[in-house]
Amino acid sequence: MTAPPSIVVFDPARSGNALAARIAARARANRPSDKIVGVTCANFPNLAVGTHTDCHLTINGVKTAVRATFTGRSGHYVLARIKP
Numbered sequence: 001m002t003a004p005p006s007i008v009v010f011d012p013a014r015s016g017n018a019l020a021a022r023i024a025a026r027a028r029a030n031r032p033s034d035k036i037v038g039v040t041c042a043n044f045p046n047l048a049v050g051t052h053t054d055c056h057l058t059i060n061g062v063k064t065a066v067r068a069t070f071t072g073r074s075g076h077y078v079l080a081r082i083k084p
Contacts, residue, residue: 016041016053019068023055023079035060041068054082 011018020039027036041055052069065082 012043012045014043015045016043016055019044019053019077020055020057023057023066023068027057027059055079 020041023041024036024039027034037058039055039057042053044051044053047070049070049072052067055066055068057064057066065084066079067082068077068079070077
């Protein structure tokens with residue numbers, strides 16, 4: 001038996017925290033050996049297609065900036081590294 005999918009309630013004032021938690025959990029699930037700390041994302045007002053927010057995280061001691069761009073499905077996003 002599999003667990004039901006988790007539902008994230010969207011709150012614009014705390015949206016960055018919810019997204020940061022999802023990014024950290026997904027990264028740990030995909031690569032459990034990686035050490036991911038300090039994930040933060042800017043709050044965003046809505047989940048409209050094509051909107052984005054920037055996030056910062058540390059992976060194995062290396063600080064990284066990524067942009068989460070929301071796609072056509074509700075709450076779905078793609079991450080792209082922001083080059084300095």
